[in-house]
Amino acid sequence: THYIPGFPINGYGDCLVMETADSKGQWANNDCSAKLPFVCSWKPYTDSPPQTCLGASIKEGDIVRTPGYPVDASTFCDFFLKVQSGKLVEIEVLVLEANTCCDHFIIEEGSFGGNKI
Incomplete structure (x- = not known):
C-alpha cells in the first residue's frame, strides 16, 4: 500500500486524501464531508x-x-x-x-x- 504509516484509521472516514506536505504523496483516510483543497494528479515519487x-x-x-x-x-x-x-x-x-x-x-x-x- 501507499498509506502514511499508521493509516487507514478506523473511524477517520471513508475518503482518501493524499499528503502533499512531503513529496512522497502518501495516502490517509479522511472524513468525506471535510472540505479540502485537492489535486487531480500528482507526479509519482x-x-x-x-x-x-x-x-x-x-x-x-x-x-x-x-x-x-x-x-x-x-x-x-x-x-x-x-x-x-x-x-x-x-x-x-x-x-x-x-x-x-x-x-x-x-x-x-x-x-x-x-x-x-
Missing part, C-alpha cells in the same frame, strides 16, 4: 540522483532541481545560466514550493549580484 549546484553543466531544455529535491530542501543553491551576448534566457518554473520563513527564489540579470528581475 522517484529517487532522482543528487544534483549539484555550482559548476553544474546546464544545457537548453534541462530540468534543474535543487540538490535532494523533492526530499531535502535544506540546501543553499545558486545556478548560473549563461548565453551568448544578445541572447536571452527563458526560465519556466514547473514547481516552486517555498516557505516564507526561509526559502527564496531570486532571478538576477548580469554576473554576481546583477539587477534583480
